[in-house]
Amino acid sequence: MTSRTRGDDGSVSVMIAVLIPALLLVLALVVDGSARLRAIARADALAAEAARAANTAVDTRSTSVTVDTATAARTATDYLAHAGHPGYVTITGPRAVRVTVTVTEPTTIGLLGSTVHATGTALAQLGVGTHDGGLP
Template sequence: MTAKETPRDAGSVTIMIAVLVPALLLVLGLIVDGSARLRAIARADALAAEAARAASTAVDTRSSTVGVDTASAARTAADYLARAGYPGDVRIVGPRAVRVTVTVTEPTRIGLLGSTAQSTGTALAELGVGTRDGGLP
C-alpha cells in the first residue's frame, strides 16, 4: 500500500456511531419518560389506598349496627386528597365499604411519550368488625 492509497474501511466507525448514538438517545429518553409514568401509577395507587383508609376511620357507632358514617367518610377522604393536591372521587359502595378513585398527572422530562404521564388509581376499603379466627376449628 502506498502513501496515497486509503484503507477500504476508512470512516466505517463514524457511520456506526452516527447510527448508534441516536438510537441510544431514543432508548434513554424512553427510559426516563417511562419512569415518570411508573411514578404516576405508584402515586395514584398509594393516594387512593390512603384516602380509602382515612375514609374507613369514619365509623358510625351510634346505631345498633356498626357501619361507615357516609357523610363523614366522604368528607375525610376528600379532605385527604385535597391536602395531597390531587383530584379524586369518593363513593360509598355499601354500609361498610368506601371506594376512592384518584387521578395523578406527572410531568415528563423529555416528552417522547407526551408532556405528562397520567394515571388513575382506585382503592376499596372495607370496614371489618369483630375478629376472625383465621380458619381455625
C-alpha cells in the same frame, strides 16, 4: 507494516452516528416510562390511603357498625385535597368506600408527552370483629 483497505475508512463513524441516537432514544423511553410507572404507583397509593382515611369515619351510634357516609366522603375528599390531586369518593355499601384519584405529573424528557396522567382506584371495606387469620 500492515496495509489498510480504503473501503473501511469512516465505517466506525457511521456506526456511532447510528447507534448514539438509538441509545439516546432508548434512554429517553426508559426515563419517561419510569415517570409513568411512578405516577401509577402514586395514584394507587393515594387512592388506598384516602379509602383507609374514609373508613375511619365509623358510625357506632346504631347497633350495627357502619361507615358514616357523609363523614367518610368528606374525610377522603379532604385527604385528596391535602395531597393536591383530584378524585372522587363513592360509598359502595354500609361498610365499603371506593376512591378514584387522578395524578398528573410532568415528565423529565417529554418524549411521550409533557405530562403523565394516571388514575388509581381503591376499595376499602370496614372489618368488624376479630379472626385468627387462618392460623391453627
